[in-house]
Ligand code: SF4
């Protein structure tokens with residue numbers, strides 16, 4: 072008789088890495104649509120480039136490392152890395168920027184460390200930071216919302232700009248691009264304007280953060296809440312990041328509203344929301360204990376505020392996440408939960 | 419109403435319990451041959467007291483308990499001992515173990531009754547425990563710890579005796595059916611156990627997906643006026659685990675490495691209570707139990723099974739096809755053991771036989787064969803009812819870092835499988851923990867052996883040194899007299915020769931069968947000897963006479 076004798080348990084929930092990744096990807100899509108609405112087709116094109124490059128790089132590395140292709144390519148993690156990277160690249164960046172970033176993220180950020188599960192840093196952020204340092208001009212060429220719509224620049228024109236560097240109306244990338252609200256506040260504060268003056272004088276700002284950005288933020292928030300509800304991520308990291316930013320932001324804002332923008336500006340501005348719900352929650356590189364995740368989130372919140380306010384980069388999410396990635400193993404060690412039946416509980 | 423507490427984590431599982439509760443429990447058919455493993459419990463194996471060829475009666479003792487923690491074994495039916503040999507048993511190792519084989523004679527003849535107890539309350543707790551011990555009762559909920567040991571509070575006060583009828587694993591319904599069909603007997607057994615431990619309070623805990631069992635029990639409690647509380651607990655796996663059940667009922671935690679009795683609790687399974695009732699009231703040792711047969715069988719149901727019945731017989735009786743079997747799980751899908759063959763017998767702890775055939779008509783969604791690396795998502799930690807960090811345990815178990823894995827409290831893991839069940843990377847986490855535990859035990863055993871060997875070695879060295887010294891001393895002593903002169907030597911040889919002569923002479927005296935005889939007896943024997951000597955002389959001479 073040849074009965075099979077696998078070890079217990081004999082049933083499984085059917086939960087898979089691929090289904091988790093799929094849920095994250097789906098949760099990102101509303102924000103991508105909103106982004107496209109305000110800033111044109113660039114993000115869609117960049118996402119396509121980044122995802123293709125990421126998956127190709129993953130396949131290449133799996134081959135080189137003699138790993139099985141199907142289960143690893145099917146897990147969806149490379150797709151997600153590509154999407155997150157595309158989200159952090161300016162929408163009109165030339166194609167090779169995106170290709171370089173995605174390839175770097177997968178090859179160096181992920182596979183040189185051992186691939187899925189072994190990378191200490193968030194691969195998308197590794198790719199992003201490499202690009203930001205190497206190509207600061209391209210990587211800061213953000214856009215004014217609606218500008219493409221006003222200029223009637225459609226999908227094919229955008230393709231042309233990204234792939235061929237053909238700009239319609241003899242414009243240039245510099246002419247089309249503008250700073251992000253966070254950039255602007257930072258530079259203008261340097262010229263002794265108050266926050267309210269800056270915000271009043273510039274159409275870039277909406278109700279409390281940037282026009283367009285606020286809406287993208289809303290959808291990211293919604294997607295993130297859905298992920299928590301679906302138990303793909305836990306509440307600890309996003310709540311810790313956002314409340315830390317809110318508390319520190321409020322403190323400085325109340326002390327000196329002319330110099331410090333409101334806490335909502337920090338939360339809805341820049342990459343905070345995508346960082347809090349989609350990037351810092353990357354399980355592999357984040358802290359894994361419940362208390363550790365709170366510490367990790369607070370750390371990111373503090374670093375975001377500090378770097379934005381006093382550091383050299385206007386948006387600090389990537390650096391904050393990478394720095395806390397380094398601390399994650401130590402945090403985990405010191406935040407082990409109290410085990411059942413061990414001192415500290417009710418005996 | 420008792421205020422219930424919560425345990426952390428756990429998983430909600432689909433019950434699949436309906437199929438096997440539709441028909442009333444039936445006795446399983448008597449197999450031609452019963453196979454009784456000598457070790458069906460935690461502790462040392464039982465020792466056979468019968469020999470091959472012996473006739474045994476139903477309920478007769480066939481193996482006595484080993485040393486302190488063990489349980490005796492009784493013949494489940496009358497018949498002949500065919501063999502005592504190795505046979506596959508339901509154990510994760512898959513290794514065969516010594517078993518007693520009984521060929522049943524089909525007569526089911528009971529051994530004579532050994533005790534008749536009219537009122538158990540008049541017995542001393544110790545006497546009650548002895549009856550339970552001699553009936554071979556072990557925990558019927560799964561682990562099989564000898565019941566009388568757990569019923570001995572060793573002088574400590576027992577606040578609450580908890581009867582565990584939670585039965586949280588999918589498919590298993592034997593406790594539920596027992597409660598529905600034998601509520602009064604279970605209640606009686608519980609009261610006997612309560613007397614044995616002198617518990618102040620008594621609770622029967624049942625998951626809230628078994629309303630019929632709750633009703634049956636509540637009714638008997640009303641009828642008898644017993645001071646027992648029935649508590650419905652939430653249906654979430656693993657509520658039926660002793661530690662989690664205690665936490666739900668009292669909010670207290672059993673200390674790590676400790677026992678429930680350390681916090682004044684004693685916890686037993688409902689099946690054990692029924693066995694106690696039968697032992698005390700009916701003088702029947704533990705020779706049968708309720709077993710659920712579920713999965714790929716035509717009629718999933720519960721059977722009252724004689725211990726030692728091969729699983730294949732049970733599967734057949736429930737309309738299963740033995741030819742298409744693919745997996746047979748003894749126990750539930752979360753913690754059960756997949757056995758190599760259906761020739762394995764049902765033992766005292768077998769609560770369920772879950773059958774999967776090649777038809778895949780039963781949804782047992784297994785883990786993927788290929789697991790991805792751990793992505794540290796922490797879902798395992800969220801599900802762990804012990805609040806461990808399964809991902810860290812896995813990490814260090816895989817790295818064979820056995821010190822670190824113990825820092826993360828490997829030995830608090832109850833192997834419930836919740837982490838495994840939810841893991842998106844489909845990692846067989848529990849097998850890693852079991853393997854690591856086994857390795858650590860092995861290392862400790864080796865270390866103990868090494869320690870013992872070292873001690874022996876040191877002792878040996880010491881002895882050698884001492885002997886050397888002694889020899890040296892003796893040599894000195896010996897050398898002096900021998901060197902002195904030949905006279906002494908001669909005398910010594912003379913003495914030795916004398917001793918040899920004396921010995922020879924003594925041997926020539928005809929041996930006597932007995933010593934310490936009275937003078938009268940001795941005289942008689944002497945007379946007989948003399949007669950014999952005469953007779954011998956006569957016979958010795960006769961042939962000569964004939965010749966002449
Ligand atoms: S559930 Fe699996 S993948 Fe997630 S942390 Fe635990 S072991 Fe790792």
Ligand code: SF4
Pocket residue numbers: 801802803804805806807808830831832833834835836837838847848
């Ligand atoms: S098997 Fe162990 S580690 Fe996994 S959930 Fe159960 S107690 Fe926790």
